[in-house]
Amino acid sequence: MPSRDSAPAKKLLAWYDGHARDLPWRVSPRDRTKGIRPDPYRVWLSEIMLQQTTVAAVRSYFYAFTARWPTIAALAAADEEDILKAWAGLGYYSRARNLKKCAEAIMADHGGAFPADLDALRALPGIGDYTSAAIAAIAFDLPAAVVDGNVERVVTRLKAIDTPLTKAKPAIKAEVAAMLDPERPGDFAQATMDLGATICTPKRPACLPCPLRSECAALDQGDPERFPVKAPKKDKPLRVGAAFVLVRDDGAVLLEKRAGTGLLAGMTQVPTTGWNARHDGETGSDAAPVAGTEWRRCGQVRHVFTHFALDLTVWHALSNHRAGDGQWWSPASELAGEALPTVMKKAIACALPDAF
DNA sequence: AAAGCGTGGGG
DNA sequence: TCCCCAAGCTT
Secondary structure, three states: OOOOOOHHHHHHHHHHHHHOOOOOOOOOHHHHHOOOOOOHHHHHHHHHHOOOOOHHHHHHHHHHHHHHOOOHHHHHHOOHHHHHHHHOOOOOOHHHHHHHHHHHHHHHHOOOOOOOOHHHHHOOOOOOHHHHHHHHHHHHOOOOOOOOHHHHHHHHHHOOOOOOHHHHHHHHHHHHHHHOOOOOHHHHHHHHHHHHHHOOOOOOOOOOOOOOHHHOHHHHHOOHHHOOOOOOOOOOOEEEEEEEEEEOOOOOEEEEEOOOOOOOOOOEEOOEOOOEOOOOOOOOHHHOOOOOOOOEEEEEEEEEOOOOEEEEEEEEEEOOOOOOOOEEEEOHHHHHHOOOOHHHHHHHHHHOOOOO
C-alpha cells in the first residue's frame, strides 16, 4: 500500500489555482473558496457526456441540454425520443438512454436530488467507478479517488508503473487515494485531470512546466511517453452494406427506427441491408426495400465504428409509396432534428447533398 | 473478463 | 491516409 503523501496534491492544487480550464460545467477554484458549489445535475450531465468524448465535442451538447432540460426533474419528464434526438452525433447512445433512466431513478428513489454517497451513486444507471467518484468529489467534496484515463496516465508516469493498465488499475486507485487532498477533493480530482489533458499528454508531454516534474519517476527514467503500458489493440474488420435513401415528391425522406439493443440502438436510420463481414463485391439495389423503383447508385460512404469499419453503398430513388410498419416520411425541414447517427447523416448527404 | 459500444480531431 | 485516442459503462 502506498503511504499518504500530501506533497504532490499541494503542488497540483497550487498549479490548478492558476491554470484551471474554464469549462461551462465547472466552478472555478476561486469561486469554490467563496463557498460556491457546482450543481450536481450539471456535474453528472457533463461527466456522462465526457465519457470517452472530448471537451470540444461536448460543449455545444451541454449547452443545448441544460437550456432545454435545466433540472433533473425536467430531464426525467422528457421523452426518450427527444433525448435521443438531442444526443444524436455525440455517440455511445446507451448513455442517452441511461440518462433518462438515471433521472427517473433519482426522482423515484432519491427525492429528486443526487445522493451524496459513493455507493448510492454507483448503483445508478450509466454511473460506474469513475463517474460515481467524480460526482462524489466534484459535486459533494467527498474524498473519493477519481481515476479516469488522464489520472491513469499521470499516476503511471509519476510512479513509473509499467504493468499493463488492465492489471495496474487497483494500484493506481490506491496511489490516488493516498495522494488526494481531503480538504479539496473536488479540485484535486479536476486538477489531476486538467494536468493530464494539458501537460501530461499522451504524446510529447510538456514536462518542463509540470508542477510534478521533480518527483516524476517516468521523467527521471527519461521516457514519460512509455507510460501507461497498454495491451496491443486488435485489428478492425471491414464490413459492407447498402443504405437506401427514398425521397418523396415533396422532399421527405423515408426513415425507420433501429432495434432497441446493439449498435446504434433506438436510433433512426434509412432502410439498410445488414452489415456483413463479407467483402466479395458490391451490394446491389436488389435488396432495396421497395420493388420496381428506378435506383441510382450515389456512391459509397465509409464510417469507422469502435470495433469495425463500414463501407456503405448508398442508393437513391424517388417514391411515393406509403410508409411501412415502423417507418415514416420525415419532411426535409425536420431531417436535421431526427435521431440520426452520424453514419446515417453521411448516407443521406451522399444522396441529398443539401439535406443538412 | 473480454468484447461491444460512436465520433471527431490531431499528429 | 492512418492511427491514436477522449472525464467509461455494461454484459
